[in-house]
Amino acid sequence: MKPIYHELEFGITCIDTQHMRQDFVAAYLIENNGRAAFVDTGCYLSVPTLLATLDEKNISRDAVDFVILTHIHLDHAGGAGELIKHLPNANIYVHERGAQHLIDPSKLRAGVISVYGELFFKQFLGDLIPAPENRVNIAKDGDTLNLSGRELRFIDTPGHARHHLCIWDEYSKGIFSGDTLGVSYREFDTEQGCLIFPPTTPIQFDPEAWIETIDKLMTLKPKSAYLTHFNQIEFTQQSANMLKQHINGFTQIANQHKDDTNRHKAIKEALLTYLLKIAYEHGVTFDKAQQIKLFKGDLEICAQGLGVWLDRR
Numbered sequence: 001m002k003p004i005y006h007e008l009e010f011g012i013t014c015i016d017t018q019h020m021r022q023d024f025v026a027a028y029l030i031e032n033n034g035r036a037a038f039v040d041t042g043c044y045l046s047v048p049t050l051l052a053t054l055d056e057k058n059i060s061r062d063a064v065d066f067v068i069l070t071h072i073h074l075d076h077a078g079g080a081g082e083l084i085k086h087l088p089n090a091n092i093y094v095h096e097r098g099a100q101h102l103i104d105p106s107k108l109r110a111g112v113i114s115v116y117g118e119l120f121f122k123q124f125l126g127d128l129i130p131a132p133e134n135r136v137n138i139a140k141d142g143d144t145l146n147l148s149g150r151e152l153r154f155i156d157t158p159g160h161a162r163h164h165l166c167i168w169d170e171y172s173k174g175i176f177s178g179d180t181l182g183v184s185y186r187e188f189d190t191e192q193g194c195l196i197f198p199p200t201t202p203i204q205f206d207p208e209a210w211i212e213t214i215d216k217l218m219t220l221k222p223k224s225a226y227l228t229h230f231n232q233i234e235f236t237q238q239s240a241n242m243l244k245q246h247i248n249g250f251t252q253i254a255n256q257h258k259d260d261t262n263r264h265k266a267i268k269e270a271l272l273t274y275l276l277k278i279a280y281e282h283g284v285t286f287d288k289a290q291q292i293k294l295f296k297g298d299l300e301i302c303a304q305g306l307g308v309w310l311d312r313r
Ligand SMILES: [Zn+2]
Pocket: 071, 073, 160, 161, 179, 201
């Protein structure tokens, strides 16, 4: 297994978990004074890549202190139970609403299979291994971890999911943001910067909470966001405004189509039109078919999440 990773500044490595495709799902490795922490793990099938990255960087498995999970969606945390088996000194840190689902993943598994289907689960997510209870720790808003002298601070960040935490790294002035600071594929970078949009994944999308969360994170004056999807971006007030604008854009689409006969299909089509329009306005010029391909997975999930949100209101 040849790992693919990007060495960033401040002892941070963006590991390409190669889930579904390259440049799609990242996990991060933070090194400080000979100790290391993972932020997110990718899914079960990503674990060999994470371990191979440690090997390639000559970091011993017992130098890893923390496996930090931004939230328990499987592209972020599905590998945690398997990974921890290989890291004798590490403990998992997760939101209080997520901890139980790591220890007993049966509900999580059933939930994912109901959204994606059994075939997808087996083929693309692999499996889901329970994490031993004595190695799962709850992290609350304001809690900190000390990675050999480097402080990592947890921030409760509802909006994408209620079990979502972001991690503030004072040293890099960066936020490990999971899905909270949006999705931004490097293919859509132009001279205008990054294109960022919100993953309105089922089942806890909450636009009002999300916008409050973004404003709260901006009070930290971050320089970077370390996105799961995908890699480090410079995160400015303009980025925050773009994300908030598109959260509102997505909810407007949902509202416009709430009474349509085939609501899901209508929302999905409108989201595609919207994303292609914002990509065009952002100066994206590559082949439209390729753009549609890159947006495709998000369209399905975002439309489902918006549907759940409409039903809950
Ligand atoms: Zn998520």
